Amino acid sequence: xxxxxxxxxxxAAQITYQALLPLALIMWLAPLIAVAIFSIKPDVDFTTGNYxxxxxxFEAATNYGKVFFASDMPRYMLNSFLITVPTVIGAVALSCxxxxxxxxxxxxxxIWIFFMFVAGNFVPFQILMVPVRDLTLDLGLYNTKxxxxxxxxxxxxxxxxxxxxxxxRQLPFPLIEAARVEGVAEWxxxxxxxxxxxxxxxxxxxxxxFTFIWNDYFWAVVLTQGPESQPVTAGITSFNAQYRAxxxxxxxxxxxxxxxxxxxxxxxxxxxxxxLTLGAVK
Amino acid sequence: xxxxxxxxxxxxxxxxxxxxxxxxxSHSLSGDLKIFLDTSNPAPRATMEAMIAEFQEMHPDLxxxxxxxxxxxxxxxxRNFLTAGAPDVATWYAANRMxxxxxxxxxxxxxxxxxxxxxxxxxASTKGAMTIDGKQWGVPYTYYQWGVxxxxxxxxELGLSEPANWEELKANCQKILDSGRKCFTIGTKxxxxxxxxxxxxxxxxxxxxxxxxxxxxxxxxxxxxxxxxFAKWRELIDMGxxxxxxxxxxxxxxxxFLVNGEAAAILKGNFAVAPLREAGLDDSKLDFYQFPPITExxxxxxxxxxxxxxxxxxxxxxEAARAFLKFxxxxxxxxxxxxxxxxxxxxxxxxxSVDDDKFLNEGFTMLSQNSPGGVAQxxxxxxxxxxxxxxxxxxxxxxxxxxxxxxxxxRLDKVQERVYGN
Numbered sequence: 052x053x054x055x056x057x058x059x060x061x062x063a064a065q066i067t068y069q070a071l072l073p074l075a076l077i078m079w080l081a082p083l084i085a086v087a088i089f090s091i092k093p094d095v096d097f098t099t100g101n102y103x104x105x106x107x108x109f110e111a112a113t114n115y116g117k118v119f120f121a122s123d124m125p126r127y128m129l130n131s132f133l134i135t136v137p138t139v140i141g142a143v144a145l146s147c148x149x150x151x152x153x154x155x156x157x158x159x160x161x162i163w164i165f166f167m168f169v170a171g172n173f174v175p176f177q178i179l180m181v182p183v184r185d186l187t188l189d190l191g192l193y194n195t196k197x198x199x200x201x202x203x204x205x206x207x208x209x210x211x212x213x214x215x216x217x218x219x220r221q222l223p224f225p226l227i228e229a230a231r232v233e234g235v236a237e238w239x240x241x242x243x244x245x246x247x248x249x250x251x252x253x254x255x256x257x258x259x260x261f262t263f264i265w266n267d268y269f270w271a272v273v274l275t276q277g278p279e280s281q282p283v284t285a286g287i288t289s290f291n292a293q294y295r296a297x298x299x300x301x302x303x304x305x306x307x308x309x310x311x312x313x314x315x316x317x318x319x320x321x322x323x324x325x326x327l328t329l330g331a332v333k
Numbered sequence: 334x335x336x337x338x339x340x341x342x343x344x345x346x347x348x349x350x351x352x353x354x355x356x357x358x359s360h361s362l363s364g365d366l367k368i369f370l371d372t373s374n375p376a377p378r379a380t381m382e383a384m385i386a387e388f389q390e391m392h393p394d395l396x397x398x399x400x401x402x403x404x405x406x407x408x409x410x411x412r413n414f415l416t417a418g419a420p421d422v423a424t425w426y427a428a429n430r431m432x433x434x435x436x437x438x439x440x441x442x443x444x445x446x447x448x449x450x451x452x453x454x455x456x457a458s459t460k461g462a463m464t465i466d467g468k469q470w471g472v473p474y475t476y477y478q479w480g481v482x483x484x485x486x487x488x489x490e491l492g493l494s495e496p497a498n499w500e501e502l503k504a505n506c507q508k509i510l511d512s513g514r515k516c517f518t519i520g521t522k523x524x525x526x527x528x529x530x531x532x533x534x535x536x537x538x539x540x541x542x543x544x545x546x547x548x549x550x551x552x553x554x555x556x557x558x559x560x561x562x563f564a565k566w567r568e569l570i571d572m573g574x575x576x577x578x579x580x581x582x583x584x585x586x587x588x589x590f591l592v593n594g595e596a597a598a599i600l601k602g603n604f605a606v607a608p609l610r611e612a613g614l615d616d617s618k619l620d621f622y623q624f625p626p627i628t629e630x631x632x633x634x635x636x637x638x639x640x641x642x643x644x645x646x647x648x649x650x651x652e653a654a655r656a657f658l659k660f661x662x663x664x665x666x667x668x669x670x671x672x673x674x675x676x677x678x679x680x681x682x683x684x685x686s687v688d689d690d691k692f693l694n695e696g697f698t699m700l701s702q703n704s705p706g707g708v709a710q711x712x713x714x715x716x717x718x719x720x721x722x723x724x725x726x727x728x729x730x731x732x733x734x735x736x737x738x739x740x741x742x743x744r745l746d747k748v749q750e751r752v753y754g755n
Binding site: 094095097098099100117121122184188193194272276277278279285288289291294295296 | 373374375400401402403404405406409410413414417418583585586588589590592593602604608609611612613
């Protein structure tokens with residue numbers, strides 16, 4: 052059952068494939084299509100039960116206008132950037148250094164330290180909820196963007212270090228040895244030899260972490276409250292009113308919130324796929 | 334865009350009216366006043382912000398900070414912020430919903446405010462809902478009625494009139510069913526809607542006091558009187574009075590049945606009126622009646638959920654907070670914030686006037702004149718949270734599989750023992 056090119060299949064199979072492909076695609080995309088359609092519908096369509104039909108009036112300008120000008124969405128978006136960008140920089144910087152140390156130096160507890168980073172990835176993050184909340188409270192970081200950033204950096208560094216260490220291990224070691232023979236200081240080796248070689252890994256990891264953090268909802272809800280610190284994923288729920296859910300505004304808000312990671316994906320597509328497979332084969 | 338303009342106009346009008354109000358005399362307050370609101374919907378939010386801006390203007394030395402939190406998120410976050418980083422004023426709900434925070438000592442006792450005759454007399458109708466252990470723990474700022482909202486045009490077409498008792502309600506229902514429609518639409522996906530039905534059938538069958546005994550765990554769920562309530566309910570279920578598959582709809586998703594004429598009525602709070610009107614049901618098509626009596630001689634009691642302001646025990650500026658609570662319940666502010674352009678609900682102050690709205694007027698008359706039995710808060714506010722969650726799950730199951738009643742009641746008894754046991 053290896054996938055064989057569809058061109059080599061019999062004609063009947065080709066026709067079935069061509070007929071089913073769009074169908075499967077539409078079914079798979081149905082929720083996204085629904086959100087897109089909902090975002091240009093007026094509120095009244097949800098009360099009259101017009102979920103899938105044509106909008107009774109096109110309200111794209113009104114809905115998106117409300118999202119941008121009559122809600123806290125711009126603030127939430129800004130928060131998301133202020134949380135995501137420092138996290139990406141922090142996690143990648145730390146893991147580069149940790150990865151370098153674990154990948155290049157041979158010392159006694161090397162493998163155990165490395166295992167600790169790996170093991171951190173196996174901890175289900177939900178069980179950290181209560182202790183982390185208490186910790187941020189005690190540190191006075193509860194309901195601040197800094198608190199969220201610090202936690203994300205700490206938690207993401209585990210995965211990032213695994214990724215970076217494996218990447219550095221694959222680099223030709225003679226390069227480093229050659230530099231040492233020349234008498235280059237260790238930090239210069241890191242900066243001028245290893246770091247330039249890591250550029251593809253840096254890009255891939257940055258894209259990956261950006262989408263992880265941008266899409267985080269759990270910690271946003273646990274560690275922050277209110278528009279002064281919450282990122283956009285948590286902010287979308289503010290369209291839920293006292294009695295009614297404003298489906299049309301939530302849809303429009305979701306689309307807006309999804310733009311940065313989607314844009315990131317398309318702009319950096321090459322790195323993204325590289326990132327998914329980079330650590331896979333050693 | 335229209336509603337935005339309306340909202341801002343309303344907000345403007347609100348501040349204009351209150352600027353001329355009688356509050357200029359109060360002495361100056363200073364420091365910070367942190368207010369947490371769960372009124373995240375644009376219209377109530379604008380109302381609240383305008384009201385707070387007015388309060389700020391009266392007390393220029395006071396630095397008022399307002400934080401609006403999404404209503405659902407607020408329900409979980411309140412546990413956090415009452416213990417850590419408490420505001421000076423916070424919104425919440427009356428009756429049993431405030432019990433956990435009162436018992437944990439997180440709300441401030443504000444009985445002193447209620448001793449003021451202006452509050453004691455004018456807010457008498459909601460005092461019971463704010464009282465735990467003989468003390469008051471906050472003030473209400475708005476409430477609204479529950480009842481049956483029905484399609485007047487369908488009733489007229491079938492020659493039906495508003496039912497005066499349970500038999501008439503069932504007779505109406507049979508005629509509606511014969512015309513190929515359903516009597517009642519309901520969406521029980523999120524359970525609470527079924528709690529409204531239980532509230533009314535139970536209060537109409539056995540009265541307000543019995544309902545509260547059940548809420549306080551003094552009556553078992555397997556009690557024969559509770560079974561009678563369910564037997565009444567089952568009469569409607571067995572005749573097919575409710576829409577099919579109601580367990581898959583949210584309450585908003587149950588509205589299209591009413592709008593499209595597939596169902597004739599809905600038992601709901603007054604908040605259903607706004608979306609129904611938007612969907613084209615004007616006052617000639619939509620009407621309201623009080624849930625009819627079931628057992629003769631049982632005094633009528635109503636559900637009227639009340640939203641409240643509280644002072645957290647950990648608040649820092651309690652003096653300013655008390656002044657704010659007084660300001661909120663004063664009759665002018667009550668008239669303004671509850672009018673049709675703002676909250677569109679009922680004022681809690683008896684001296685306030687009600688907006689000229691058909692449904693608000695009917696509700697105000699009903700609650701002030703035709704609810705001798707008492708005013709309940711709604712199932713999930715009167716019953717302890719854990720009990721309510723299990724019970725509403727049971728109601729939904731009962732509505733789909735009425736034969737499971739024995740199982741359900743036995744289960745609820747166990748939950749009752751656990752919840753009230755300690």
